[in-house]
Amino acid sequence: MKETLEALLQEALGKIEAAEDGRALQEVRVSYLGKKGPITEVLRGMGKLSAEERPKVGQMANEVRDEIKTKLDEKEQALEDIRVAKQLEEQKLDVTMPGRPIEKGTKHPLQAVVEEVEDIFIGLGFSVAEGPEVETDYYNFEALNLPKDHPARDMQDSFYFTEELLLRTQTSPVQARTMEAHNGVGPVKVICPGRVFRRDNDDATHSHQFMQIEGLYIDHNVRMSDLRGVLDSFVKRFFGENREIRLRPSFFPFTEPSVEVDVTCALCGGKGCRVCKQSGWIEVLGAGMVHPKVLEMSGFDSNEYSGFAFGMGVERLAMLKYGIDDIRHFYTNDKRFLAQFKRV
Numbered sequence: 001m002k003e004t005l006e007a008l009l010q011e012a013l014g015k016i017e018a019a020e021d022g023r024a025l026q027e028v029r030v031s032y033l034g035k036k037g038p039i040t041e042v043l044r045g046m047g048k049l050s051a052e053e054r055p056k057v058g059q060m061a062n063e064v065r066d067e068i069k070t071k072l073d074e075k076e077q078a079l080e081d082i083r084v085a086k087q088l089e090e091q092k093l094d095v096t097m098p099g100r101p102i103e104k105g106t107k108h109p110l111q112a113v114v115e116e117v118e119d120i121f122i123g124l125g126f127s128v129a130e131g132p133e134v135e136t137d138y139y140n141f142e143a144l145n146l147p148k149d150h151p152a153r154d155m156q157d158s159f160y161f162t163e164e165l166l167l168r169t170q171t172s173p174v175q176a177r178t179m180e181a182h183n184g185v186g187p188v189k190v191i192c193p194g195r196v197f198r199r200d201n202d203d204a205t206h207s208h209q210f211m212q213i214e215g216l217y218i219d220h221n222v223r224m225s226d227l228r229g230v231l232d233s234f235v236k237r238f239f240g241e242n243r244e245i246r247l248r249p250s251f252f253p254f255t256e257p258s259v260e261v262d263v264t265c266a267l268c269g270g271k272g273c274r275v276c277k278q279s280g281w282i283e284v285l286g287a288g289m290v291h292p293k294v295l296e297m298s299g300f301d302s303n304e305y306s307g308f309a310f311g312m313g314v315e316r317l318a319m320l321k322y323g324i325d326d327i328r329h330f331y332t333n334d335k336r337f338l339a340q341f342k343r344v
């Protein structure tokens with residue numbers, strides 16, 4: 001008996017030693033320790049032994065079984081360690097490898113220009129106001145001294161929803177809305193950026209949709225020289241310290257007097273060239289002193305208050321500042337164009 005158990009043990013240990021994977025180990029476990037295995041067999045045959053031998057053989061059989069079990073567990077752990085080590089080796093991560101670059105977008109040049117203009121005017125004490133893009137005939141035209149049959153309406157044909165509701169053709173209605181909200185009490189000092197729409201045929205300098213920035217300053221004793229000073233300051237900050245402005249008489253129904261504002265040509269510095277059509281000047285915006293009727297309609301006493309207003313095209317500002325030759329570049333989402341404004 002003793003010899004048989006000893007031989008069984010050696011045989012099992014040899015097989016454990018030779019096992020190369022979990023499955024082979026499992027086979028050894030089942031064949032030696034299972035219910036039909038040789039050790040169970042020995043224990044079953046103990047009935048035939050003498051009372052003296054029985055406990056000795058029993059103890060030995062248990063020892064052999066424990067020994068096989070321990071060795072199986074050890075080998076199992078050793079095989080697992082090898083597997084993990086191998087996996088770690090194979091799946092090694094090289095953290096020094098360069099990553100995939102993430103392409104960063106850029107601010108749209110129109111948005112960048114709006115923000116730059118806002119910054120400049122905020123620095124001059126203005127705040128930013130906004131109004132709706134779908135506007136009533138009243139605010140878009142009538143409150144700005146353009147009654148229903150006024151011929152100046154022809155210059156701003158619009159997209160109408162109904163007779164009284166349209167896509168605004170200018171940011172000027174925000175003037176009327178802002179003044180109304182002040183209930184006749186000044187000062188009012190705002191700029192109003194936003195999208196406007198006109199029934200126009202698109203070409204290099206026209207688009208049926210574009211952006212404007214409106215300006216409005218109402219207070220006691222606001223004079224034309226204030227308008228000139230503010231615009232001169234703006235132009236110098238936006239285009240450059242060496243640029244000058246000039247005011248030319250013009251007409252807008254909501255201002256009296258009205259002016260067009262020109263800035264010295266960047267290309268020739270005012271001497272005259274192809275870009276400025278030999279004049280030395282380039283037109284940048286419209287402006288004027290707020291018409292007394294417009295003040296009154298929006299609740300301000302025109303004997304007590306006066307003010308100036310101006311309106312400029314954002315695309316035009318951007319085109320002049322960055323030398324862009326076609327307004328349609330702004331709307332086509334061409335990354336070759338947009339990527340040029342990375343540092344703006």
Ligand code: DAH
Pocket residue numbers: 169170171172214215252254255285286287288308309310311312
């Ligand atoms: N709303 C005018 C336009 O779209 C621009 C303009 C001119 C606005 C003079 C003003 C202004 O506030 O005073 O053509």
